[in-house]
Amino acid sequence: MKRSQVAGCGGYLPARVMTNAELARTVDTSDEWIVQRTGIRERRIAAEGETTADLGQHAAEVALAKAGLSANDLDLLICATATPDETFPATATMIQARLGMTRGAAFDVQAVCSGFVYALAVADNFIKAGQANRVLVIGAETFSRILDWNDRSTCVLFGDGAGAVALEAKDVNGAADARGVLSTHLYSDGRHHDALYVDGGPSSTQTVGHLRMQGREVFRHAVTRMSEAIDDALDANDLTPGDIDWLVPHQANMRIIDAIGRRLNMPQERVVVTLDRHANTSAASIPLALYEAVEDGRITEGDLVVLEGMGGGFTWGSAVVRW
Numbered sequence: 001m002k003r004s005q006v007a008g009c010g011g012y013l014p015a016r017v018m019t020n021a022e023l024a025r026t027v028d029t030s031d032e033w034i035v036q037r038t039g040i041r042e043r044r045i046a047a048e049g050e051t052t053a054d055l056g057q058h059a060a061e062v063a064l065a066k067a068g069l070s071a072n073d074l075d076l077l078i079c080a081t082a083t084p085d086e087t088f089p090a091t092a093t094m095i096q097a098r099l100g101m102t103r104g105a106a107f108d109v110q111a112v113c114s115g116f117v118y119a120l121a122v123a124d125n126f127i128k129a130g131q132a133n134r135v136l137v138i139g140a141e142t143f144s145r146i147l148d149w150n151d152r153s154t155c156v157l158f159g160d161g162a163g164a165v166a167l168e169a170k171d172v173n174g175a176a177d178a179r180g181v182l183s184t185h186l187y188s189d190g191r192h193h194d195a196l197y198v199d200g201g202p203s204s205t206q207t208v209g210h211l212r213m214q215g216r217e218v219f220r221h222a223v224t225r226m227s228e229a230i231d232d233a234l235d236a237n238d239l240t241p242g243d244i245d246w247l248v249p250h251q252a253n254m255r256i257i258d259a260i261g262r263r264l265n266m267p268q269e270r271v272v273v274t275l276d277r278h279a280n281t282s283a284a285s286i287p288l289a290l291y292e293a294v295e296d297g298r299i300t301e302g303d304l305v306v307l308e309g310m311g312g313g314f315t316w317g318s319a320v321v322r323w
């Protein structure tokens, strides 16, 4: 039996920091409101000309270096993004070319803020099926490009960034507690389109469009859906919340993260949070949080890590990884 083991993580954030105070100079908001309602203090914004592929490439290079792999060791490169450089080709193929990867396959996965969990599930299934042995999963976004900077109810929530995780197939001879991805769980319900969408696209308006959101509606579903996804993940592996060493949630709102943590009875220090500094980086938020927690020595080999996310669609999902 093959299992997808994490060989290395990477992350990249644009240099430019935008604080809440800076935003308050252009829209009717305040640092106090944003911190109280969301937990966000600042976010990174890509420089002019700096694209999703640029951010993804940097994160990918770090993950490959940490894994001790070169680009041509990869059989598959998946980029989760809702903000591709171009309508086509896939941002993944652009990153593939820049890394010098001339074999294997590359494609994008689009599940907005659940994108990383979706891409991880695809990668894991390729590995389990024996169709790939080494896969790089990237989450990369430049949400600053699709925000309506006059809409205070959305522009304060998001930031730009990229994270990446390199996976390697390992034969675990049926050992249930062996390292690697134990299970992934994906869900969607397309009836919720209007709660969170971008009002543009090549086939509808021929414009890029802006993000539109019914914040309360998203909030209400987020806690329930992500909690259910975690319950399913624990049940599938005969685990209880007490078995979780690290909860690495999608970083959308501190109140959502806290509510899910409380439901699981997770001590706050076991929940990885980057939201205060990164804001919501959509598909990049989970791999960026993983990268940070691995680099600072919190997540170590053998830890049980639970990932969960939810995004436009709605899409949502979870994954359990024995690190």
Ligand code: ACO
Pocket: 028, 029, 030, 033, 034, 037, 038, 113, 152, 153, 154, 156, 157, 196, 213, 214, 215, 216, 218, 219, 222, 250, 251, 252, 253, 280, 310, 311, 312
């Ligand atoms: N600054 C000041 N006031 C604001 C701001 C702002 N940035 N944004 C909204 N307000 C105002 C509203 O206009 C409203 O004013 P009114 O009462 O005079 O009409 C008031 O604050 C309350 O607005 P609500 O939308 O009810 O505020 P709420 O407490 O729900 O917080 C928020 C809004 C932060 C967007 C919250 O609903 C939320 O986080 N929802 C989840 C959305 C999310 O995370 N989306 C990310 C993508 S999906 C995902 O990743 C899970």
